[in-house]
Amino acid sequence: MTGTPAPVGRPALTRRRALTAALAAGTSVLGAGALSGCGSALAADDSTVRLWDLFSGADGGLLNDMVRKARPDMPGTRIERTVLEWGTPYYTKLAMSSAGGRGPDVAVLHMSRLAGYAPTGLVDPWDLDLLAEYGVRREDFTDAVWSPTQYEGQTYALPLDTHPFIVFFHPEPVKKAGLLTKDGTLDADAFSSPDKFLAAGKELAKASGKQGISFGYVTDTAQGWRLFYGLYKQTGGVFKVPPGGPAEVDVDRMAEVIAFMAKLVDGKVNPKRLDYAAGMASFNNRQTAMILSGEWELGTFRGADKNVGAAPFPTVFGTPAVYADSHSFVLPHHPDPDAAHRRRTHRAVAALLKAGQIWGTAGHIPAYGPVTRTKEYAALLPQAHYKVAADHVVLDPAAWFAGAGSDFQNAMSQVLQQALLDGLAPDRAARAMVRRLNTFLAKPSPA
C-alpha cells in the first residue's frame, strides 16, 4: 500500500471508495465463479485424482500407505484423499455431488450400496479395456466378488476387498475347551448346529472361567442385521425384494434364526445387553473367549492379544454363508468426463488394487486375486485362516434402500434388538421385520 497516495478527500469519499472496491471484489468473485462454472479458488490441477472415502482410524492410515506404495505405478499422478464421516453422511454427500456432476474422480462405495447408485445413474461404468492395460482383469476376481459389480452388462464397481463378519477367539481357552483342531484352527464342526453352537459357548465359558461368546449389538445400527442375515442365508431361505413389494421371505426360518440369536445372548453363558464397544471390551479383557465381529476389528483385537485367532463364521444352519460386504471403487457421474483424466483415474485405481497387500494387514481380504495368491499374504495370520470366507459371501439384498450405513439396516437391527433384549417373541419379531421391509419396498424406487 506504500505507493498509494494518502487519501485527501473527506472520509466519506474513501469509505465510499472502499465500499465500491468491496462491491467490485464481491461481484467479480461471484462472476468468475458463475461464468467459469468452475468451483474452488484452488481447483486441483489435472494430474490430481480426487478420491473420496470413509476410512478413518487404522484403515485411514493404511490407505495412506497404499497411496504411497502405489505411487511408482502411476507416475505423474497424485491421489488426493477426502475423508468424510462413515455411513449415511458419506453416502448422502456422494449421491448429491454425483447428481451435481462435480463429484470426485473416484470414490469408495460399499458394494451393498451399488443398487442405489448404478441404476440411478449416479455412477459411471468402468472401462475394462483401460483397466486391462494397467493389469487389472476380470479373471483377477472371484465370481462371488465380481457378480455384484454388474448392472445391465456393465461393470460399475471395482472391488477392493471383502470384509466378512466372522469369529475371533483367544486360542488358549478355546484349546482348553477342546475346540481347536490339530493345526490350530477353529473346529467348525463343534459349531455346526444351533445346539452345538450353544453347547460350545458353555464349554468356552467354562474354559475362560467367566463367559463364552461376546456379541455387541445394543443400540448399534447394523450388528443385529449382520448376524441375522448371514445366519438366515445359511438356512437356505429365500429373501427376495421385488420393487414395489411385497417381500418374499420365509418367516418361519427367520423366527428360527431369531430364536437362536436370542438364546445366544440370553446372559446365561454369554453376556447379555452388550453394545458394540462393550462387546469389544469384554473380549479384549478376556471376560469371554470368543466374539462375533467384523474382521475390520482385527487390529484392535490383536492389540489386546497378539495371538488372537479367527475363523469364517461357522455354518450353523446347514448351508455355508458368511455375511460380508465389499469396499469398492466407483466413478461418480460426470456429464462430460475428460478422457485423459478418466484414463488417469483408471490407472490410479489399478495401482491401488495392486497395493492391496497393505490393505490385507488390516484384516480385509483383498479382492484382487494376485495379491491373495502371494506367499506374503499366506503368511498373514490369522487372515489366511478366514480367507475362504470370501467364497461364500452374502451381501445385503440388492435394493436401493439397503446396504451399509442405510436406514434399512438400522430398522432391521432395531426390531432384532427388541427380540434379543426386550423379549419380543421370535415369530412376532420376524413378522415385524417383514412389515418394515415392505414399507421400504413400497416406496417408489428412484431408479
Added chain:
Amino acid sequence: MSSPHASPRPGALSVRRLFSPGLLFALPFLVLFAVFLLWPLGQGLWMSLTDRALSAHAPSFIGVGNFTEAFQDAEMWKALWHTVLFTLISTVPLVVVALGMALLVHTGLPGQWVWRLAFFAPYLLPVGVVSLLWIWLYQPDLGLYNHLLDKLGLDGVAWLSDESVALWAIALTTLWWTVGFNFLLYLAALQSIPDHLYEAAAIDGAGAWRRLFSITLPSLSRITVVITVLQLLASLKVFDQVYLLTKGGPNNSTRPVVEYIYDVGFTGYRLGYASAISYIFFALVVLASAAQFAVLRRREK
C-alpha cells in the same frame, strides 16, 4: 402520501412509468427475489406433486400422492413432534434466562463488557464449532460434564446417546449458544426505559423490588412478546445443531422435521416427497405465525 416526487399523472401506465427510476432501483432485488425465492417456491410446489428423485429417473406427475403418503407417515409425525417439543423446551429458557441475565447486567454492576462478552460470544460461534465443542463436552468418558458430575459423586449421563436425554441436551446446547442474542435485545429494551419513570418512583419511595415489578417488567412486556415470537419461529426451524450433534439419533428420537426433509430428499433420493413435507412444514410455520399475529393484534387493542 408525501413521498413520491416523480409524480406522473395518476393512473396513466405509460412506458415511462413502467421503466421509472423507482422500478430500476427495485429491479436488482426483484430479480433475485423472483429467481431465488418465488421460482423455488413454485418449483417446490410443483415437485411436491411429482415423484422427482435425485437421479436420472424422469419425474412424473403423481397428483397429491406425496401428501396422502405424508399424512400417513408415522416418521413424519414423529419428526414434527420433535420439532414442536424442541420449540417448547428451548423457547422458555431462552426467553427467561435472557431476561434474567439482562436484568442482572443492567443493574450496573462493574465489568459490563465482560458480561456481554461472556453471554453473547457463544452466539458468534459458527454452529460447526458449537457442535464440535459440545460433542467433546458431552463425551461420556472424557467429556467435562461427566467428569464434573463424577466430582459431585453423581453418575455420568449418556448425553447424546440416551433417547430420554438427547433432545434436552441439544436444547441445553442451544440455550448456551443463542441466549446471548435475546439477552442483547432485552438489554437494549432496558436501556430505553425512560429514567424519569424510575426517578418518579424513587420520589414516591418505591423500593428496588417494587420498581422492578411496577416499572421494569411491565415496560418489558411488549419486547418479551416479540422476543418470544421470534424465538418460537427460530426454534421451529431447528436443524443444524441437531444434525451435527446426533444426526437425529439415537434411533431417530431427536430428528426434527427439517432433518426429515433432508433425510427423505437427499439421503433417500426422494426430492418430490421431501418437497411435499417442506410444504406441510411451511403450513405449520404460517399457522404459528398467524396465531402469534392474532395474539399480538389482540394485545395491541
Added chain:
Amino acid sequence: MTSTDAPARSKPAPQVRRPVTPPRRPRRPERSQTNLTLGASRTARVLALVVLGVAALVWLLPMAWALLTAFKSEQDASDPLHWLWPKHGFTLDGFSSVWERGDLPLWMLNSLLISAAVTVITVLVSAMAGYAFSRTLFAGRRWLFTLTVAAVLVPPQILIVPWFQQMLTLNLLDTYAAVILPQTVAPVMVFILKKHFDSLPKELEEAARIDGAGHWRIFWSVLLPLSRPMLAAVAIFVFIGAWNNFLWPFISTSDPSLMTLPVGITTVKDAYGIQYAQSMASAVLAALPLIVVFVFFQRHIVKSVATTGLGGQ
C-alpha cells in the same frame, strides 16, 4: 420524528417501538443505568454480582475447556485419569497439525469470500429496493412491497430442496454462485431499510433535487451517507448470518475445497480418526475471527443486533 414518518402503507406486523437510533454511542451505559439499583442494599448488589459471576463462569466454561484441550497432546486429551491438567504439559501440536492439513485456512478464506459477497450484494440490493419502496412511485410498487413483506414468512429451510434442484438445472452445484445467490434474498432487510428511509427527513433531498440531482445521486450521495449507522448495522447482521450459515452451504457444496468453515470442519474427517485435541484446536481457530472482531467492535455489533435483530417488528 413522527412528522417525517411516511405512513406505513402495509403493516406486516404490529409496530413495536423499534430502536431506530438505539442509544447513540451508549458511552459507559453502566453509569447512567443504575435505575434498578438506586437505593438497593449492598447485600443485594453483592448477591447480584455473585449470581452474575457464576452465570458468566458457567457460560465461559465450555470455551475454556476447549482452549485447555486444544493445548494438550492427543494422548493427554484422551486420558480420563488426567482429564483436567495434562500429564505431559502443554503443546501446540494440535494447532500445527490442523494448520498443516491446510484445509482450515482454505475454508476460512471461502467463508470470508462468501460472507463478504453475500453482505455486499444484500446490503446494496436491499438498500436500493428500500429506497425504491420508500421514495419512488412505480407501477405495482404497493403489491410488490406487500409481497416482499409476506415473503418474510418463508423459512429458507423449506427451500433447500427446490434450490438444490434449481442449481442442478442451472448446473451451478458446487460453485460459489450456488452458495451465495440464494442467501442474498433478504426481504427483512428490504423492510428494515425501507422503514429507515421513511424515517429520514426530506429536506436534504429537496435541496439536492433543486441542484439537479437525479435519483441515483440522491440515493448514493445524500441518503446512503446519512444512513451509515443503519447500513453498518444491517451489514454486520447479514455478515454474521452468512458467516454462521450452515444448512444451505452444507447442501450446495460437496467439494471440500469450496466448503465454508462451519461445513468443512464438521463434514471432512481426518484419516486418523477422532482426535480431540486437534478437533478443539480447529474449533478454536474457527471461532477466533468473529470473537476477535467482537472484542474490537463490540459496541457496533451489540447495536446491530438491537437494531436489526427484531426483524423490523
